[in-house]
Amino acid sequence: MGVKDSLLTDEMMDTIIANAFEWIVVVDHRGDIIYLNDSYSAFLDVDSKTVIGKHVTEVIENTRMHHVVQTGKEELADLQYIRGNYMIANRVPIFNRNKEVIGAYGTVIFRDTSEWDKMNSHVKSMLGRIRNYLQEYEQQTGVKYTLEDIIGKSKLIQTLKEKVKHIASSDVSVLIRGESGTGKELFAHSIHQLSNRSSMPFIKLNCAAIPEHLLESELFGYEEGAFTGAKKGGKKGKFLLADGGTLFLDEIGDMSLPMQIKLLRALQEGEVEPIGAGKPIQVNVRVIAATNRPLEKMMEEKRFRDDLYYRIHVIPFHIPSLRERTEDIPMLVEHFIQKICKRTGRRITSVTPDALAVLSRYRWPGNIRELENVIQAAVHLSTGDKLTLEALPDYLTESYSIPFGSKSLKDTLEEAEKQAIIQTLENVNDDKLEAAKLLGISKSSLYEKIKKYHIG
Known part of the structure; x- marks a missing residue:
């Protein structure tokens, strides 16, 4: 041959x-x-x-x-x-x-059937072990989310993620600010998960969801017989449950002044006294608080204590609204589509360009929580393998601009000005001089407005 x-x-x-x-x-x-x-x-x-x-x-x-x-x-x-x-x-x-x-x-x-079957079984076994470990970790600590669950590549989100990594290992108090639905709880979980307390409990208490007369017993617990209806053996409060770990106080701005005083004393002394107890109990708890309330204004009106504010405000976090990071919307939409399809068995592979355009232009007053709810509804209403414009709620296509009539003229104009600055800065890759030229204002005026609206 x-x-x-x-x-x-x-x-x-x-x-x-x-x-x-x-x-x-x-x-x-x-x-x-x-x-x-x-x-x-x-x-x-x-x-x-x-x-x-x-x-x-x-x-x-x-x-x-x-x-x-x-x-x-x-x-x-x-x-x-x-x-x-x-x-x-x-x-x-x-x-x-x-x-x-x-x-x-x-x-x-x-390779061959027998070898693949063996390898496939091994993979399934390993995945099963990982799932069991994660479930066990969640049950033991209460942690559901990590930094990977915070979706977004915008500069604002990447900066916050780096800040989480930087401060997680410290033991100081953190105050997370942001509108409702922005994901404040995800950041609280992430801080705990990356901290030295990660193997200890992460305990959450929504201060707005507990009636005032029950909040003290929820926070500090009570002894058996402390009051009519008290459980036999008493009840541990959130502080004791979080001992050695982290206590996340959500919606702290909704706490009454009397409860603020008791909370401040617990933070200052590092001890709590359950209702009906004869002596206080030492606790070692890191506090992460969150609110969407204007605490500074509330302090001026004597509705929030200055000393408590400075106790919890050691490291401030501001979580941006979704309209401040619209470049993250495509990634969030894809994430929610995959998450919902996995849970429901639906097969939506992508979103059409016109639907994505509407989703990107809408103001999202309910932020990420509202976006997830919209995608969930749209996935169920979609008939093909793409999420289309027809599957979106009518209110998105009818009104995706500034919500005129829901705010005063002054607030509406300020919102429009803020969004114009944010969008312009994004279009010029944060070049302040170029942005000022496009907006027709001086660079010093631009910096004043950036400071005023807490942009960037």
Whole structure:
């Protein structure tokens, strides 16, 4: 046999690829399948010829090939669940000479059935152990969220995440400010989870949700027989439950003045006295407080104690509203779609551009909580594999600008001015001089307004 006869022919190459141990799929720039090798076809129980031209999501469950052609970013060694098995998938974009994405090819690592079954069982076992560990950790400490649960790549969010990492290990009090629905609790959980107290309890108390006459017993507990209806054996308060760990006091601005005095005493002395107890009990608790109330104004009106404010305000955190970080909306929308689909079994793979445009323009007075509720409703109302404009609530498409009539003229104008500054700064990558030119004001005026509206 000559050298020429031994060269690899196209026919030989086709045979090798078609029967390769690795499963192979190739899609075009739209995500439509243009090739599926025989091994992959056999596993999926489809005809490799009839699937040509179909969108990859119609053939392969949990695929991300269509995302790769959209982003142009490769995804290597990704765990993918297909037909009851965990597979290890690689997805690589294909570029033309002009660096444009013209398609993508994907491979699934697979050797033989017995070896894969063994590996698949091992993966499932490991995932089960991880889930059990996380559930056990949550039950023991009360921590549900970590820094990874805070979604966003905006400068505001990245700065706050770095601040969490920086101060978590310290033991000082933290006051988290922000509108309702911005995710203040997620930051509180994250601070505890990264602190030296992470193995100890994280106890939460919503001060606005507990009736005034019950708040003292919730915070400090009571002894048996302390009052009519007291439980046999008494009850531990939140301070004692959080001993050694963190106490998260949500909506602290709703606490009455008498309770503020008792809370301040507990923080200053490091001890609590349960109702009906004869002597105080020492506690070691880090306090993280949160509120959406204007505490400074409340202090002027004598509705919030100055000394308590300075006790809890050692490290202040301001969580931005969603309208202050609109660049995070696409990422949040994708996150909520995946989260809701995983829980409900629905198959929504993406959001249409016009729907995303409306979601990005709306003011979101209820912030992230409102966005998640809207996406949940839209997922259930969607009929295809995309979240469309028709699935969104009417009020989003009818009124996504400044809510005229709900505020005074002065507040409405200030809101419009603030949003104009925020949007302009985002468009010029935070170049203050360029932003001032575009807005038609001096640089010093811009800095005054940035300070006034607490931007950046």
